[in-house]
Amino acid sequence: MNWHSLEEFAAMGGYGVYVWGSVLATGAALALELVLLSRRKRAALGAAALSARLGSRGRTS
Template identity: 60%
Template sequence: MNWNSASEFLAMGGYGLYVWGSYAVTALIMAAEPWLAARRRRRALIEAMHAAESESSS
């Protein structure tokens, strides 16, 4: 495909909304995954510490 302007490139022959929307959703998911994984890890470590404390006090 040949585009004569940046606006034609962004429009992607009428499919720009779907193409750029897909890129945006993918980028959002890729950015959110490490943050969510770190949050789950932190929560698991806290739960493990609480479980160890309750075992040692029993």
């Protein structure tokens, strides 16, 4: 398609609300996934560190 102005591009031939709404929803879902992934990683690393500390407690050198 050829757009002659930014307004025509944003309107997407009358489907701009659906197109840009989908882009926004996808971006929000990806951002949320990154936040949740970061939290899960932090929790897993914390659990692994705790497990290592508790496991080494019973050992004597």
